[in-house]
Amino acid sequence: MSGLPIRWTETTISEITNYVQRGKGPKYSEVLNSFAVVNQKAIRWFGIQEEYLKYVDEATWDSYTEERFIRSGDILWNSTGTGTIGRACLLDEIQAAKAKVVDSHVTILRTNSAAEPRYLFYWIRSPKIQFDIESLSTGTTNQVELSKTKVLETRIPLAPINEQIRIADKLDSILAKVDRAQARLDKIPGILKRLRQSVLAAATSGDLTREWREENNLEISFKDYIFDDLLVELRNGLSTKPKEDNTGTPILRISAVRSMSVNQDDIRFLEITKNDLMKYKLKVDDLLFTRYNGSLDFVGVCGLIRNLEHDNLVYPDKLIRARLNDQAIPAYIEILFSSPQMRELVTGCVKTTSGQKGISGKDLKELPLQLPSIEEQKAVIGLVSELFSRADNFEKQYTTAKDRLNCLSQSVLAKAFRGELVTQNPNDEPVSELLKRIKSIESKTKLKKKALPKSNAITKTREKIAEQSIADISIELLEKHVLDLDAEKYAVRDNFRNSFQTEINKAQNMLVNALFTVEQFRSIIDFKGNYEELKALIMNLLKGIPNISEPLLTIESRDDKSGDYLMRLVKQK
Incomplete structure (x- = not known):
């Protein structure tokens, strides 16, 4: 780290802490008690999420020495786990009161007088540390982990203690505003989901096309069917096992089909005979339904093949292909099966076998449904497409705003540790002098304790x-x-x-x-x-x-x- 401001120095976490220790593996209690233990899942950037806490067996409480008890000012740093390693929280009085100790997947960092705890926490949160977390971690215990040695060796640009406090205060203020903006943004996906569901419900009930009917002097008119009345074919896919390499004919994964979408990039490959290719080859206007999934939300969902991105594309046996006669437009049936009313009927037919939830072709065929005229189906498709396009644009704006906020947080943190966030005070004691004094004091203390x-x-x-x-x-x-x-x-x-x-x-x-x-x-x-x-x-x-x-x-x-x-x-x- 070159170009640090005057009175700053580059040091390691070992020089600015008086306690760095991984928790120990607890013997858990089967009942709730007052001795909560923090695991890596409970650690969030905002603090401790209590729903994930576990509890220590009372018989082992006495085995915990005083320094292992968490306290205000401690930083808890996740030290293992894909997706959780590197995440940390800083404890204030409220957060520290939620639990007693940490387990062996979490490291406690306790600063000495050279460091403001918030300053160290923000350094851990900074892009420099978070982007490099994989290079800091090791795999000595058959999983990715941040060892105590690596923690102690982690380098940090250290400002004078008074400047650390000014930096931390400034970051508290700025990032609190960012967090509030983020909280407002995070409501948007839920709003858009409800909007789309409302559009689908209105589309399939006739409400969406009310003005269209008035303009065309038409009365609302639906005809009752079962799905089988509309089918030319309903066929399960191939059960052939895909290859490990990327040669052969592309076959969709089951995850390629979601409500109102088919991702043709989500594929594997297999060898297939000409006869099977002709039998299972997909074409434009084919409808695909998911037959099995571990989640109820994804069973029986319907996606339309609007265009083909591969010359030959087939589908697996956990998907069902539907081809329609001329009484229904495939795009309308996709809308219908994605509506809240139809989803309720579909999930009511789902059965669970060996942990997998599934629906049979027979159950799909017997589902009751109502259709408007072909002309009104076309009007519905056009209106839904227009409204969904607007929702998609809002979603893109949301994603852009979210990315900008994330970049703003990273930019502010990077600026802070370059010494550019607050004004330097020439009267602040240089860090090098403070560290020397702390080392001298620690040496004397060790000698006295030894005696x-x-x-x-x-x-x-x-x-x-x-x-x-x-x-x-x-x-x-x-x-x-x-x-x-x-x-x-x-x-x-x-x-x-x-x-x-x-x-x-x-x-x-x-x-x-x-x-x-x-x-x-x-x-x-x-x-x-x-x-x-x-x-x-x-x-x-x-x-x-x-x-x-x-x-x-x-x-x-x-x-x-x-x-x-x-x-x-x-x-x-």
Whole structure:
């Protein structure tokens, strides 16, 4: 990544996170409980889709250590699965409350003080990462997967932390507008589907041609038939197995036929005798019906051969060909069989065998139907064609607008990570300096942790996990900020507490006589720091500094259901 702005640097995800870990494979519960686990299907760009959550067996709850519990600010990144790999979500308080942990197909990313979580999330969402996701993934477990190593090695153009926040705020604003426009656009396919169905219903009931009849001084007139009355032939297709290569005679796949369409590019090839070719060769005005399908929506649907794109084209045995006599126009019968009224009759004849839904030629022949005169059939065909053409044009405009919105999102994200979305501030600390300081602090912390006696090791029980969520203080933050010598007054003061005085004042005003958890404390005071800073502030307020600052919080009790400690404000003397 060349040409980065001044004060930016290129680094890796490993340098801007303090926790990157794949979830573990849970033992699932057969009943719903309070311990939900996130799988890759539940992860959507907007957050967690709760209908896909599963639940962990209660007997294994104690096996989860504190760091595995998801929290606000975490990024959940799908790490396996065709069609789901690479998709991610960023957790806020609401999303984090929907579940407890993730399964082994999802990676948790937790940023350190070098990165704003939204900034990293938007980088993962950016075209650079999403377009390259296949090259980032490996196949070591017989499926495509994004390994922890690959995640940690993923490179990112990193802006100064204050600029990251400005970029994330700007992206929040722009992409929220894009999402709202996308939501409105996404209603259009449903509207067009209902429009087409309304046109077909009106076409086959006589409503669509009311004005035509008035102009021609005609009365509405329908004649009753069964489908067999209109047939010259109704024949199932070939059962010969197609070849693996592209030589021979083209044969339609069953998926080629959909309501009011036949896709002649959806083909395979086979060897066929001249006799069979003559018997099963398709021609203009042939009607094709689907005989079998796994989905009811696609059984008995009808498509017309309007023209031939192959000199010789045949059809398989899961399709049925119909050829009509002169009492009906094939294009009108296609419209009729696609109408809501006729679809209801067709699906009522469908039977299920071995998971496949099917309709027989005999059932098709016996279907009752009504036909207007040939002249009115022609008028219906013309009007339906005109209205469907307008709907098709609307659909093309929708597709174009949708593509433009997608391109806009990608363009805005690409612009953000080139440093072109917001103005750079010359007073922002260069990223390189921040990363150096974090590395130095981490080195000191590791040395101090190494010196701790083994008896201080944390167990995996719920009690110890809850204690650790409060007591695991950021040593480097306390060392750097907790004390400050006021040279003018020759007094030592609690500089760390002073730096959060606004938040402390808000807590003292809003939490009087209240019991609250750490997360509730964070939410109510609108804490802007990272998780390490929050823990350091909580411990500072719980313990104070002897002869310098008094405790402002006390632990009142523990919520057995959630495992969270409940705190309250200390009454000041």
